[in-house]
Each structure stands twice: as structure tokens, then as C-alpha cells.
Amino acid sequence: MSLEWMFSIVENNWHLFLRAMGITLLIAIVGTIVGAVIGFIIGIIDTIPKKQTVKNYILRVINFILTCYVEFFRGTPMMVQAMIVYFGLDLAFGIDLNILTAGILVVSLNTGAYMAEIVRGGIIAIEKGQYEAAQAVGMTHFQTMVYVVLPQVWRNSLPATGNQLVMNIKDTAVLSVIGVNELFFQAKSISGANFRYFETFFIASILYLIMTFTATRLLRYMAKRLDGPQAYDKKEVL
Amino acid sequence: MDTVIDIKHLSKSFGNNEVLKDVNFHVNKGEVVCLIGSSGSGKSTLLRCVNLLETPNGGEIIYKGKDILQEMKNIEAYRTHLGMVFQQFNLFNNLNVLENCILGQIKVLKRSKEEAIKTATTYLQTVGMEAYVNARPNQLSGGQKQRVAIARALSMNPDVMLFDEPTSALDPEMVGEVLKVMRQLADEGNTMLIVTHEMQFAREVSDRIVFMDKGVIVEQGTPEQVLTAPQHERTKVFLQRTTS
Ligand SMILES: Nc1ncnc2c1ncn2[C@@H]1O[C@H](COP(=O)(O)OP(=O)(O)OP(=O)(O)O)[C@@H](O)[C@H]1O
Ligand SMILES: [Mg+2]
Numbered sequence: 001m002s003l004e005w006m007f008s009i010v011e012n013n014w015h016l017f018l019r020a021m022g023i024t025l026l027i028a029i030v031g032t033i034v035g036a037v038i039g040f041i042i043g044i045i046d047t048i049p050k051k052q053t054v055k056n057y058i059l060r061v062i063n064f065i066l067t068c069y070v071e072f073f074r075g076t077p078m079m080v081q082a083m084i085v086y087f088g089l090d091l092a093f094g095i096d097l098n099i100l101t102a103g104i105l106v107v108s109l110n111t112g113a114y115m116a117e118i119v120r121g122g123i124i125a126i127e128k129g130q131y132e133a134a135q136a137v138g139m140t141h142f143q144t145m146v147y148v149v150l151p152q153v154w155r156n157s158l159p160a161t162g163n164q165l166v167m168n169i170k171d172t173a174v175l176s177v178i179g180v181n182e183l184f185f186q187a188k189s190i191s192g193a194n195f196r197y198f199e200t201f202f203i204a205s206i207l208y209l210i211m212t213f214t215a216t217r218l219l220r221y222m223a224k225r226l227d228g229p230q231a232y233d234k235k236e237v238l
Numbered sequence: 239m240d241t242v243i244d245i246k247h248l249s250k251s252f253g254n255n256e257v258l259k260d261v262n263f264h265v266n267k268g269e270v271v272c273l274i275g276s277s278g279s280g281k282s283t284l285l286r287c288v289n290l291l292e293t294p295n296g297g298e299i300i301y302k303g304k305d306i307l308q309e310m311k312n313i314e315a316y317r318t319h320l321g322m323v324f325q326q327f328n329l330f331n332n333l334n335v336l337e338n339c340i341l342g343q344i345k346v347l348k349r350s351k352e353e354a355i356k357t358a359t360t361y362l363q364t365v366g367m368e369a370y371v372n373a374r375p376n377q378l379s380g381g382q383k384q385r386v387a388i389a390r391a392l393s394m395n396p397d398v399m400l401f402d403e404p405t406s407a408l409d410p411e412m413v414g415e416v417l418k419v420m421r422q423l424a425d426e427g428n429t430m431l432i433v434t435h436e437m438q439f440a441r442e443v444s445d446r447i448v449f450m451d452k453g454v455i456v457e458q459g460t461p462e463q464v465l466t467a468p469q470h471e472r473t474k475v476f477l478q479r480t481t482s
Contacts, residue, residue: 129328132291133387136322137342137394138314147341151332232334232373 020186028168031107039115073113079174086178103180122153162219240267248297259453272440275450281433289320321391325403327383329375336371361389381412401432
């Protein structure tokens with residue numbers, strides 16, 4: 001390994017690395033956010049109280065479809081999912097996705113499947129007393145979820161969401177199979193030209209670390225903000 | 239006398255466990271009624287049926303002349319007339335003290351934020367918690383939480399306050415502060431239905447005491463009638479056990 005090589009690789013390719021980092025971050029961040037939204041929607045649908053009505057029948061069908069979705073995306077490699085989404089959509093529906101869009105879609109759907117489980121568990125973990133207290137002041141199920149339950153679920157699932165973001169930053173690498181120009185793909189193409197595989201990928205690994213480390217810190221900061229001040233100020237009482 | 243809630247032939251089963259059997263009783267305006275009875279006799283279930291946290295299997299719940307069970311469409315509106323205080327406090331964990339007391343006012347009663355804060359502040363003063371508006375539930379002691387829970391219920395200006403063993407989850411040294419608030423509410427003429435194991439308290443504040451056993455109301459009357467001169471064998475046995 002030679003330091004000179006590293007410097008020269010960075011010097012000659014820094015703009016390519018930066019661009020690739022940008023794409024990696026874009027896919028990971030958008031994918032995590034969209035995935036979290038999908039996860040919350042599924043978690044909410046899944047925990048709607050079941051009553052013996054026609055609406056319930058429709059709910060069951062929806063729940064079945066959602067279960068299939070979750071099982072598929074949790075049970076297959078993301079690399080395979082990327083191939084299926086990118087080539088399959090074209091084949092089946094003639095939808096020719098832009099590669100970047102396909103990448104974001106795959107990561108979103110994948111994250112959504114994991115987040116659905118996290119949110120579902122988070123909703124179930126909220127004490128019954130929270131629902132009952134909300135009902136007792138006359139709130140509907142919807143109001144109870146929006147103002148009482150989901151804010152708590154969101155706070156409790158923030159660490160898991162952070163984990164997903166970190167995983168997504170790393171796992172975007174598999175999107176190179178469909179030609180997404182993210183950091184791994186870029187490193188591969190740079191090293192293919194200079195034949196300095198170790199140095200190039202060493203640089204890539206540092207860049208991945210910078211991104212994941214920053215993401216972890218940012219999320220920890222967010223959680224702290226949500227928790228509010230450690231101590232409350234007692235108001236002066238006359 | 240104005241009857242606020244009139245319960246007729248109420249029954250409730252969990253599976254084949256018949257928990258309430260043909261329960262009849264009423265609460266008048268301004269009256270303080272204490273429900274007593276041994277563990278598992280159905281006191282909580284009865285209270286929870288009154289605000290429909292449990293759905294009764296049969297009978298009637300007449301509120302201001304209307305049978306609520308016949309008009310199940312607007313349960314939410316009905317519940318705003320009943321203030322519920324739970325054994326486990328159940329403050330909203332994601333909200334601070336003030337927010338706990340204004341959420342229902344704003345979202346359910348559609349009061350303006352200013353009005354809600356004003357009302358909440360009044361009742362937080364009643365329970366002596368006005369200094370803690372910014373505190374979160376996990377920063378409060380049990381007694382403080384329960385007093386906030388009482389203020390939250392009062393903030394909805396209900397017709398009846400329901401209490402399910404409000405002091406049973408508290409450390410002994412905090413029971414007094416909560417009972418003091420409840421005594422004050424009773425003196426102010428609030429209508430209250432209280433499930434309690436605090437016999438001394440029940441004797442002092444109640445207009446009427448209702449004794450339940452195995453899902454039926456065995457006897458009811460003034461504190462003297464029920465606690466000093468009980469008519470039924472089951473009441474005598476229960477009182478002996480609780481006083482000894
Ligand atoms: N959700 C439920 N599902 C099944 N059984 C229940 C449920 N809630 C209560 N029960 C049963 O109903 C009976 C009455 O319970 P309830 O909680 O009303 O008694 P209680 O008088 O409030 O007792 P305690 O003084 O211990 O609070 C008990 O046998 C209990 O096991
Ligand atoms: Mg009970």
C-alpha cells in the first residue's frame with residue numbers, strides 16, 4: 001500500500017468520489033424516509049381494531065397483501081430485489097425506470113418492510129392505559145393514534161430508524177448490479193482504470209465510515225431534541 | 239333529585255365468566271358514591287362499563303334520560319361527560335402536564351387554545367400542580383401524576399367523575415395528598431363515583447356506599463347503614479376482613 005497512490009487517487013478522482021457519495025446519501029436518506037412512511041402506514045393499518053363488519057373483510061385482504069410484501073422484502077436479498085424491480089417492471093408493465101429512481105424504489109420498499117415490523121411492534125408495546133385514557137376523554141381511534149400513540153412510537157422507533165439509515169448507506173453498494181452510480185460502483189470503475197484496488201477501496205471505506213458515523217450522531221441528536229430538557233423549570237407560584 | 243346516570247339490569251361476561259349480574263344503581267347530581275367490595279367482585283368492570291371502556295352484554299345505561307347503549311353512535315361525545323381517573327394514572331407519556339390537560343379540550347371539545355389553557359390552569363391549581371406545567375409524566379412522583387390525572391379529567395368539565403382505586407398504586411406517603419384533593423372536590427359538590435379500598439375515606443366523603451360481591455350489588459345506603467350496621471352476612475364478612 002502506498003500513501004502516494006492514495007493521494008494521487010484522491011487528487012484525480014475527488015469529484016467522482018463526492019458525486020458518488022452524494023448519490024449514496026440521496027438513495028439512503030430518501031429510501032429511509034419513504035421506508036419509514038411505508039412502515040408507519042402499514043403498522044397503522046395493521047393495528048386498526050377489528051370488528052365484524054364488511055370493512056373488516058376488506059381490511060383482511062389488505063392485511064394479507066401487506067404481509068406478502070413484508071415477507072418478500074425481508075426474505076430475499078436486496079441485490080435480487082434490485083434486479084426484479086428494475087428489469088421486472090420493464091418486462092411486466094413496460095415501465096422503464098431511470099436507474100436512480102429504481103435504486104431509491106428498491107431501498108424504500110426494502111426499508112418499508114423492516115420498518116413495518118418495527119412500527120407494528122412499537123404500537124403493540126404502548127400500554128393499554130394510554131389508549132384508554134385517550135378514549136376516556138372522548139378521542140376517536142384516529143385521534144388517539146395521531147396525538148398519543150404514534151408520537152410515542154415514533155420516539156421509540158427512532159434508534160431503529162437510525163439503524164436502518166446506517167444499513168442503507170452501506171447496502172446501497174448492492175445497487176451497483178443495476179448500474180447505479182453510487183460509491184461502490186464508482187470505486188470499482190476508478191480501480192478498474194488505475195489497477196490500485198486496495199488503495200481505491202480503502203478510500204471508499206473511509207468515506208462510508210464518515211457517512212455512517214455522521215448519520216449515527218445526527219440521529220442521536222434528534223432523539224435528544226425530542227426528549228426535551230432533562231429537568232423542567234418549576235413555575236413561580238404566588 | 240336529578241339522576242345523572244341510571245344503570246338498569248346491567249350484565250357483563252368475559253367469555254363464560256359472568257362478572258356483572260343484573261346490576262341496578264344510579265348516581266344523583268352532586269352525590270358522592272363509593273363502590274366497595276373484595277378483589278374480583280366486578281367494581282372496576284362496572285365503572286368501565288359506565289364509560290363504555292367495556293361493552294356491557296345487556297341492560298341499560300341511562301344518561302340524562304337517554305339509553306346510551308341504544309345510541310352507540312356517539313360514544314365519544316358521551317364520554318366527554320364522564321371524567322375518568324385510573325389506578326395507573328395513564329398520563330399521556332409524550333406530553334407535558336399542561337398538554338395533558340388541554341389535548342382533549344382542544345381536539346374533542348374544540349375549545350380554543352387560550353380557553354383550554356385557562357381551564358387547565360384553574361384545575362391544576364385545584365390539585366396544587368400549577369407549578370409543574372412544563373414537567374413530563376416521567377419526571378413526577380405517583381401522587382403528583384395522579385393529581386395531574388384528576389386535573390386532566392376535570393378540565394373537560396364532566397358531569398360525573400369516575401375514580402378507579404386512585405390511590406392503590408401509590409406509596410403510602412402519597413395517598414394523603416390525593417385523598418385531600420378528592421375530599422375537596424366532594425365538598426365542592428362534584429358528582430363522584432369512586433371505587434376504593436380506603437374505608438375511612440369512604441366513610442367520611444360518601445353520601446352513599448355501594449357494596450358489591452361476586453358481580454351483584456349486595457347492599458347500599460349511607461355510610462352508617464352499610465359500614466356500621468350492615469344488613470347482609472356477606473357485607474359483615476367483608477368488613478371484618480378489611481378492618482382486622
Ligand atoms: N379484560 C378481561 N378479560 C377477562 N376477564 C376479566 C377482564 N377484566 C376483568 N376480568 C375478570 O372480571 C372479574 C372482575 O374484575 P374487576 O377488575 O372488575 O374486579 P374488581 O372488583 O375491580 O377487583 P379489584 O379490587 O382487584 O380491582 C375478575 O374475575 C377478573 O378476572
Ligand atoms: Mg379493580
